[in-house]
Amino acid sequence: xxxxxxxxxxxxxxxxxxxxxxxxxxxxxxxxxxxxxxxxxxxxxxxxxxxxxxxxxxxxxxxxxxxxxxxxxxxxxxxxxxxxxxxxxxxxxxxxxxxxxxxxxxxxxxxxxxxxxxxxxxxxxxxxxxxxxxxxxxxxxxxxxxxxxxxxxxxxxxxxxxxxxxxxxxxxxxxxxxxxxxxxxxxxxxxxxxxxxxxxxxxxxxxxxxxxxxxxxxxxxxxxxxxxxxxxxxxxxxxxxxxxxxxxxxxxxxxxxxxxxxxxxxxxxxxxxxxxxxxxxxxxxxxxxxxxxxxxxxxxxxxxxxxxxxxxxxxxxxxxxxxxxxxxxxxxxxxxxxxxxxxxxxxxxxxxxxxxxxxxxxxxxxxxxxxxxxxxxxxxxxxxxxxxxxxxxxxxxxxxxxxx
Amino acid sequence: xxxxxxxxxxxxxxxxxxxxxxxxxxxxxxxxxxxxxxxxxxxxxxxxxxxxxxxxxxxxxxxxxxxxxxxxxxxxxxxxxxxxxxxxxxxxxxxxxxxxxxxxxxxxxxxxxxxxxxxxxxxxxxxxxxxxxxxxxxxxxxxxxxxxxxxxxxxxxxxxxxxxxxxxxxxxxxxxxxxxxxxxxxxxxxxxxxxxxxxxxxxxxxxxxxxxxxxxxxxxxxxxxxxxxxxxxxxxxxxxxxxxxxxxxxxxxxxxxxxxxxxxxxxxxxxxxxxxxxxxxxxxxxxxxxxxxxxxxxxxxxxxxxxxxxxxxxxxxxxxxxxxxxxxxxxxxxxxxxxxxxxxxxxxxxxxxxxxxxxxxxxxxxxxxxxxxxxxxxxxxxxxxxxxxxxxxxxxxxxxxxxx
Numbered sequence: 001x002x003x004x005x006x007x008x009x010x011x012x013x014x015x016x017x018x019x020x021x022x023x024x025x026x027x028x029x030x031x032x033x034x035x036x037x038x039x040x041x042x043x044x045x046x047x048x049x050x051x052x053x054x055x056x057x058x059x060x061x062x063x064x065x066x067x068x069x070x071x072x073x074x075x076x077x078x079x080x081x082x083x084x085x086x087x088x089x090x091x092x093x094x095x096x097x098x099x100x101x102x103x104x105x106x107x108x109x110x111x112x113x114x115x116x117x118x119x120x121x122x123x124x125x126x127x128x129x130x131x132x133x134x135x136x137x138x139x140x141x142x143x144x145x146x147x148x149x150x151x152x153x154x155x156x157x158x159x160x161x162x163x164x165x166x167x168x169x170x171x172x173x174x175x176x177x178x179x180x181x182x183x184x185x186x187x188x189x190x191x192x193x194x195x196x197x198x199x200x201x202x203x204x205x206x207x208x209x210x211x212x213x214x215x216x217x218x219x220x221x222x223x224x225x226x227x228x229x230x231x232x233x234x235x236x237x238x239x240x241x242x243x244x245x246x247x248x249x250x251x252x253x254x255x256x257x258x259x260x261x262x263x264x265x266x267x268x269x270x271x272x273x274x275x276x277x278x279x280x281x282x283x284x285x286x287x288x289x290x291x292x293x294x295x296x297x298x299x300x301x302x303x304x305x306x307x308x309x310x311x312x313x314x315x316x317x318x319x320x321x322x323x324x325x326x327x328x329x330x331x332x333x334x335x336x337x338x339x340x341x342x343x344x345x346x347x348x349x350x351x352x353x354x355x356x357x358x359x360x361x362x363x364x365x366x367x368x369x370x371x372x373x374x375x376x377x378x379x380x381x382x383x384x385x386x387x388x389x390x391x392x393x394x395x396x397x398x399x400x401x402x403x404x
Numbered sequence: 405x406x407x408x409x410x411x412x413x414x415x416x417x418x419x420x421x422x423x424x425x426x427x428x429x430x431x432x433x434x435x436x437x438x439x440x441x442x443x444x445x446x447x448x449x450x451x452x453x454x455x456x457x458x459x460x461x462x463x464x465x466x467x468x469x470x471x472x473x474x475x476x477x478x479x480x481x482x483x484x485x486x487x488x489x490x491x492x493x494x495x496x497x498x499x500x501x502x503x504x505x506x507x508x509x510x511x512x513x514x515x516x517x518x519x520x521x522x523x524x525x526x527x528x529x530x531x532x533x534x535x536x537x538x539x540x541x542x543x544x545x546x547x548x549x550x551x552x553x554x555x556x557x558x559x560x561x562x563x564x565x566x567x568x569x570x571x572x573x574x575x576x577x578x579x580x581x582x583x584x585x586x587x588x589x590x591x592x593x594x595x596x597x598x599x600x601x602x603x604x605x606x607x608x609x610x611x612x613x614x615x616x617x618x619x620x621x622x623x624x625x626x627x628x629x630x631x632x633x634x635x636x637x638x639x640x641x642x643x644x645x646x647x648x649x650x651x652x653x654x655x656x657x658x659x660x661x662x663x664x665x666x667x668x669x670x671x672x673x674x675x676x677x678x679x680x681x682x683x684x685x686x687x688x689x690x691x692x693x694x695x696x697x698x699x700x701x702x703x704x705x706x707x708x709x710x711x712x713x714x715x716x717x718x719x720x721x722x723x724x725x726x727x728x729x730x731x732x733x734x735x736x737x738x739x740x741x742x743x744x745x746x747x748x749x750x751x752x753x754x755x756x757x758x759x760x761x762x763x764x765x766x767x768x769x770x771x772x773x774x775x776x777x778x779x780x781x782x783x784x785x786x787x788x789x790x791x792x793x794x795x796x797x798x799x800x801x802x803x804x805x806x807x808x
Contacts, residue, residue, distance in 0.1 A: 112687030
């Protein structure tokens with residue numbers, strides 16, 4: 001047998017695993033010093049009661065032969081696909097057919113697996129800094145070239161820094177696949193409809209595909225920021241959208257997301273929808289019935305209300321971090337349409353140096369910007385997903401340490 | 405952008421989707437004629453009460469901030485990995501470390517995704533007939549060559565028919581990756597330890613990799629039939645094993661399985677375990693906490709007892725089908741260590757012709773052998789996963805129709 005050698009090119013462990021190891025080592029050495037985790041983008045609020053009720057009911061159905069559910073439909077039950085089409089799209093003026101929606105066990109799986117339907121021979125463009133999964137999955141697939149001078153030779157990097165207000169510039173060479181994530185992970189910055197239209201136009205003009213990750217759309221507060229790329233005219237012929245219940249409804253531990261592949265999206269006359277349908281029917285077997293019921297409950301009237309309250313709780317945390325850091329004199333970004341706060345490290349500290357300082361001196365865990373790409377160096381990500389109490393405490397610790 | 409052209413080689417829909425379409429069309433035209441489904445290998449018994457209780461408890465934990473669970477560990481919680489290592493391996497005399505076990509959303513996903521860590525440049529061998537996922541995922545990945553004369557030019561087929569008692573012969577040319585599924589889907593036939601040892605020896609001698617699917621091990625009744633390939637000496641240096649809770653514990657609608665990649669399995673000194681760990685950490689995000697609790701409950705004392713009763717129920721169905729078809733004068737295989745009954749169609753009927761006859765004349769749905777590969781032509785699969793009442797009824801209908 002021969003292995004896929006592309007795996008040997010990649011660093012042997014994933015950013016968040018590295019962080020976890022550092023944190024575990026610190027905790028083992030200092031069991032008496034409680035750590036506040038504002039690093040990984042994991043939620044902490046309990047699930048909405050509507051989801052809990054729906055899951056209890058679904059579990060009971062699985063206990064009775066009259067209501068027992070076996071293999072789920074590969075792309076999701078009709079009732080959840082209908083709820084998504086209605087609530088996430090139609091109510092925003094976007095027509096998405098149920099056959100264009102594919103329910104899955106999460107956006108991370110879909111973002112990685114989407115590469116299956118695309119040729120190895122595509123030039124990939126990513127923002128820098130970026131969610132590592134976009135890059136790593138392309139390295140594994142053989143699209144990256146080699147790692148030289150801190151970057152992959154065949155990946156087109158689009159730096160997003162304070163200089164361009166964290167909005168990538170249109171590529172100056174032809175690229176085939178463009179990953180965009182807005183509101184952005186890790187910078188927390190959003191894109192307006194006008195700005196996103198430029199990308200849709202670029203993609204349609206160049207025959208490029210936009211892979212649009214809108215996992216954080218629930219945090220949008222401003223009207224001119226699109227929740228879906230399909231709010232932009234022309235997007236259906238050039239974009240695939242990834243959505244997640246993880247950040248919207250706290251499903252990080254429940255596992256559910258979905259991907260939208262419009263029928264209008266074609267390559268040489270072939271619908272990418274049919275390719276993804278085939279991929280999912282062959283290499284995936286649907287989402288747990290219990291999970292699907294929980295997801296559907298997010299769209300009930302009470303579910304929507306409860307979820308809005310949870311989002312508001314995290315949004316308030318984001319404000320607490322943002323304002324607190326401002327008061328420390330830090331330069332701070334994000335937070336407004338996002339659960340992420342992106343800060344410039346003080347005194348030109350390296351981002352891993354800043355990570356170590358926060359961990360060792362005040363027991364606060366964040367994510368070093370450099371972990372998201374070279375242009376993340378000198379930046380740092382904090383998330384709003386902690387408890388309010390811990391968030392306030394972390395900000396206090398930062399203030400006490402940095403404000404002399 | 406360019407698509408993965410290998411997708412264009414493949415038939416546009418999956419075997420079971422085709423069957424579903426035929427059945428739906430029949431039902432629409434004949435709403436008054438109730439159908440008995442013994443086709444797709446989907447279970448019908450409700451989940452074991454131990455699993456139901458565990459899920460209710462887990463759902464309640466998700467409702468309380470003190471016990472809420474976010475992102476699961478990528479490879480599974482320690483307690484489920486320990487339970488698997490102890491119950492599925494140690495108690496059978498096999499030492500598997502927890503770091504060799506990767507929990508997932510099901511064996512179908514893993515069987516498909518495992519190709520990610522393997523070079524496109526591998527010669528693949530499959531049994532014929534075979535579970536279509538093994539072949540289709542290799543077509544998608546570009547390992548199949550072209551479809552000529554009813555088969556893929558670069559896939560090595562190992563016919564399994566009555567002539568060799570449905571046990572494949574060792575390859576006469578060098579192959580790199582060998583898919584084996586025992587107890588077998590679709591034939592229902594098992595392999596003895598002595599026979600499987602020959603494959604392990606072949607793989608070790610030739611540097612081949614065996615991908616061993618033991619999704620049906622819970623149905624084994626005979627002592628000399630291995631539940632795991634790792635019961636065979638030497639397997640740890642040449643095999644990966646896929647396991648599922650679907651058939652064991654009725655989890656088809658819950659979605660859980662696992663894959664075992666021993667540390668001893670290496671290619672040019674590289675552990676395949678580390679490649680799969682990286683693949684899963686990057687393109688998968690763990691299994692629902694609620695599902696993991698349900699899976700762990702399968703290993704509790706009461707869970708084990710309840711599950712054994714459910715398996716016994718299906719085993720009895722298999723006996724009913726097997727004996728009933730024998731009484732009709734059919735030539736019948738499988739059933740003894742498997743939920744599948746594999747029969748020779750009467751009067752040299754084609755297997756799709758037999759499918760249509762059963763559907764249209766007596767409203768029984770099975771799976772045509774040809775759907776599993778050319779050597780399946782003239783055979784037909786029935787499954788024991790229906791209710792006892794329906795199973796008896798289906799056998800009666802077959803008797804009444806075929807015994808003149």
